[in-house]
Amino acid sequence: MHRRHPELDPQLLSETDEQRQLRTVLRDFYAETSGVEELREQPATPRGYDEALWARLAREIGVHGLAVPEEYGGSGFTFAELAVALEESGRALYRGPLLPTVALAAHALLLSGDRTACERYLPRIADGTLTATVAGFEAGRFDAGEPGVAAERGSGGWVLRGHADFVLDGAGADLVLVRAGTPAGPRLFACEPAPGSCRRAPRRVLDETRRQALVEFRGAPATAVGTADGAEDVVAATLDIGRAALAAEQVGGSGHALDATVAFVAQRHQFGRPIGSFQAIKHRLADVLVALEAARSASVYATVCAAVASPHLPTAACAAAVVCSDTFRLATAEYVQLHGGIGFTWEHPAHLYVRRARAAEVLFGTADQHRARLLGLVGHPAA
């Protein structure tokens, strides 16, 4: 009656040599470029991240094109390789807009099946010259309802009116994929925002490493992407990809929190001994380890489902969202608590991870919404 058995080839749960190499390369890259100093200092660039670093990630390591097919300028790996990159990026609290660009927008384009749009945008996403995001996907609502943006046919093509809130990198992205209402129902549109027809107001955000904006479309020219038919499915699938991507980041962030805390309690002395030798400390960290392994398991399942386009992706994505959000919250709470006073200071990076954890757990729906959707997906009558 219920699907409680993960349906997949267990071998897919094992990291490949290529994935392991990619992980090593990225860990070294971030260690060298995104140390604590870089984390603490707000980059003075208007976009809020180091654009030279973004370009290096795309060109030297090829992160942006990992899950983009070769015909669109990518390297034609799968979501599983991208997930490795996202985990390492989450671990380093990388500020660049990878999540909206390469997870959300790139997959929305691919899922739309619109070859023209893919040819126009994906090669530039893959080489790091185009940043992109999605808007109006109403990530927190599974009954997405009426879009807040409407598309009308003007004399020169479609124009968008209305607004979308909480748009990731909304103030800076070069391309916005918008879910907008048309007389034939909601559809996807590609909009390259211009100041005259699009007002973008950055929101003050808890997590400065991941910016959000209110985007107001005032007759902004746009191109339809894909057909009206499958648009809602594309939106739903894109969000599930986003949840799988976020889960990988959350695992990375949790891994950092645990490792940093273990290192700290092993060297911090009080009462004449390392505080990590006290059972009260050990047991709390053991609980974080158990949670981290649970998160890793849920995340890798969602990743595999995304990589092989499994029909179980929605269930796996919801489960990963619940488990990984929970783990990240716990790991970052312990990060602060077990560092004591120093962990509560502005100078220490712990709070940046707390901010990321709290922001991430509500990004694509709250835990309760994920649980409700999951039970519906496995055939449970709704509450």
Add this chain to the structure above:
Amino acid sequence: MSGIPEPEEFRAAARRWLTGVARPRAADGEWGSGSDSVAVFDNWTEEQEREHTARVQEWERTRYDQGWSAFNWQQEYGGQGLPAYYEQLYRAEEAAFDVPHRPEIFPVTQALVAPAIGLWGTEEQKNRRLVPLLRTDELACQLFSETEAGSDLAAVRTRAVRDGDGWVLTGHKVWTSGARVATWGVAVCRTDPDVRKHAGITVFLVRMDAPGVTVRPIRQMTGGTSFNEVYLDGVRVPDTDRLGPVGEGWRVTLSVLAAERLDSGGLGLDNADRALDLAANLPRPLTGAEHQRAADLHIRTLVQRLMGLRVTAALVAGREPGAEASVGKLYATETMRRTSDLVSELLGPSLVADTGEWGTYAWTEHLLGAPGYSIAGGTDEIQRTILAERVLGLPKEPVR
């Protein structure tokens, strides 16, 4: 068997063999009929235990004799010479067939005691003891814990004193599963009281029918009896039944305990599934909070299974499993607690007062049995300390 078959090939062959010797497990019966037992610990009289044990022994002999057991053992012990994880591949196939449920004494015999003899035994011990244990003609129980040596197992007080060409054992062991049906008991004894605690321990294979061995059932908090206490009252053991060197018993014991911790991944899943079925079949709509709890438990069962698959995947890939193998028991005991909590919400008063209705009061067996697993095989607290020290590498408590 020539060479090592590919996992897929092996699984297909296992399926074919199982189809010939066992019936497929009946599809889950209608909700509300069949057995509603969710007992966590087997609970039976001595007669029932002997009867069921004999049934399982027959099945295990069939497997052994037809080459479908002892997968990672050398051929001289009737094994198949395969990597250890083929056992898991086989189990995954066997789960679809109606074969007798193995009480704890069987994994203890085959997966804990036999490997310890393989590792520490003399050639003579290996030649004489291994085949009967692997074939389960002889079962072996653990004589480890004592009333004053639980988590601190090295504090054992059972004495073994040399006497000619043998030893005389005197002491009191507790929490032994299967003592009534076992041929052998693996006894952790103190042979030298004058050295530091972890030295001076020696392990013996004790015949459970030897004069001076008395087995008494322990009644546990569920009201049933699944464990025993074992009195050793001047029991004579020949030196040829000593396992490992004199004074090296702690290392022998640790190798048995390490195998035990890796064997707990599937714990609690059947009952968690059953609780979710209960939620789905409740004759009233779930409240919002119940819905959330059920979803959480569903997610736990998924994650717990994934952890198990990750361990298998690591082994198949030829890697030592990492932390995913060590966290299993702690994760599982939490699943068991959450199962109790959900069921309590769902059933309310009919959980605690027997109305005779199918699948209601029966849950008290789970409710009262689940806490046992947070104690048996290493308490949750000991598990956390092990994770912190061995996986995370945190410093040990200073020695007083």
